[in-house]
Amino acid sequence: EVIPKRFKSDRSTATMATIQSQSSIRTETTMHKVDQITDRVTVALSQGSEYVPSSQSESEESDDDESDGRGETKFRIVGHEELLELFHRCKECGKLLDRSLIRVREEGGACTVEYDCLECGTFVPWQSQRRIGKGKSTVFEGNQSISIAAFITGVQIPVRIIIAQTNHVSIQRFNDFGKLIGLGLPSERAMRRAIRDIGCPAIERVFMIWQRTVRQVSKDAAEPDGISVAIDGQYDNPGWNGSNCKATVMDAKTKLAIAGCSVHKKEPGIDGVSIRMESTGILRAMEELIDDGFVIKTRVSDRNKMVDKKLREHPKTKSIVAENDWWHTQKPLKKEWWRAMKNSPIIAQLYCPFFNHIFYCHKKFPKKEDRPKALELVRSFLMHVQGKHRWKKLSLHLQHQDEAEH
Incomplete structure (x- = not known):
């Protein structure tokens, strides 16, 4: 089946690894993980967003091109059967393995594969992701990345709303996505714990670092x-x-x-x-x-x-x-023109030119002490539309300008 181009343009460069089931991360977080997320958030913000708006003028892509090729892919999706094919022989002695002895334990988006080799008698564990953290409070890196990335990018993880003040309904957009395609994701509880204990402190720390920097720039200038x-x-x-x-x-x-x-x-x-x-x-x-x-x-x-x-x-x-601010200063004047336009088609024709001229006057004379000059430049427009292009300077209203700008 040919996938329409519009569904190809924006694909994440960090696809989360997984096998099929949900579970929770039964660990506690530490400040070491907050430091890691702080560094990642800082790098991500300094590099800017990778989003590029699609354009009709772009060259046509090949129908069999399934990767945007941008960035370094850190995680991959692997099917369950394909995963078991990787454990055809014992990692230690190289002998064939009995598939019935292979055990797969899912933990959110990660999994642990274990088996006992009958030939060499070795117990071999294998994990699909490395664990990060210290001591007993370690978690799978992919599970933590899923939670933090969903939080930062605004993905709807399970939230609770109240309907008619009585019934609680759970919206699980992100988890429903995982269930639909059989993709293992961290549980709601695990994701919220990662966001609360790691994501929020890291973002707060990055914000404070950047705020101190911009305040110093402001003080220097x-x-x-x-x-x-x-x-x-x-x-x-x-x-x-x-x-x-x-x-x-x-x-x-x-x-x-x-x-x-x-x-x-x-x-x-x-x-x-x-x-x-x-x-x-x-x-x-x-x-x-x-x-x-x-x-x-x-x-x-x-x-x-x-x-x-x-x-x-x-x-x-x-x-x-x-x-x-200037926009809100000229806004009441627009309302006066709208009322006058209802009874005068001539004023309706002058609406856009007049307000364009007002913004030009504000740009030319932005300082407060130059407001009399700006006001005269505005009045010169009104003289101009009446066919008056030169006039005598007056002591009260027209002290600085005696002709219209053309």
């Missing part, structure tokens, strides 16, 4: 009077799905995110009201920067009144000059 920051919150929509919010503070000069904070609507002070999450998270992130030695002279926000109020009232942030 800062002006003597301090830095300007852009602040915003994400995922805080009102309603059932607005249960978490991620607040971000970015250095406007270096374009680096120098602080981040995650909040939940059930935290004290928020009390289940999702619209309070952004202001709480922003204040927490700003306090963290100030405690870290940053001098913040200006903050740019999206006209969120709750954020402005909370930052104005707090003693650590009340002296920071508040400004609104």
Whole structure:
């Protein structure tokens, strides 16, 4: 059967090894494994994503090409019967083995093959993956990699949701995938334990390392009077799905995110009201920067009144000059034009040229002290569409410009 090209383009370069059944990893994790995952996460982030969008202009691939050939394959899928073929003779004496004496024990995505040779009397164990860790808290490398990779890439492992406040339903997309093709995967409990004890601490450690680096870059590039920051919150929509919010503070000069904070609507002070999450998270992130030695002279926000109020009232942030970002500044003016366009087809024709001109003016005069010049340049557009291309400078409104730019 010919597989359509669209199903070939994105294939993982690290296919997990396995035989057919599920089980759990009956071990405890250690900080040694956290260090290993930390190194892998750091390398993965520094190299960037391998995702390449598909294109219709790409050359046609061969129908029998089943590998993308990218990267180094670390794990392979091996069928159960093919695995047993590898144990045709004893590893120690080379004599033929009785297949009935071969025992296969599955542990998630890994397996252990054991047999007793009747000729030399040797007990021979073989493992499909190497074990990592120290002491008694060792785990199969592939099982751990499956759990961490599923967590980092957002694969849906078993989660629980509530339907009609009564029935609990388990969504097992990842495990259902394994069951469908007979692929051994770690159990839900083992995966969650690996994510909790290894994945999360490793990611947190990498984040802290990178955050210290970008903060030092920001401090080195800062002006003597301090830095300007852009602040915003994400995922805080009102309603059932607005249960978490991620607040971000970015250095406007270096374009680096120098602080981040995650909040939940059930935290004290928020009390289940999702619209309070952004202001709480922003204040927490700003306090963290100030405690870290940053001098913040200006903050740019999206006209969120709750954020402005909370930052104005707090003693650590009340002296920071508040400004609104340009997109939200011109947004109310667009609403005025929309209302006027309903009764005037001429204004409707000028909508796009006018707002393109506004963005041009903002780019040409970005500094606050140049706002009178930017305003005159905006007014020159209105003069231009009326057929007036030259005019006298006036003391109040037209001090800097006496003609339209063509």
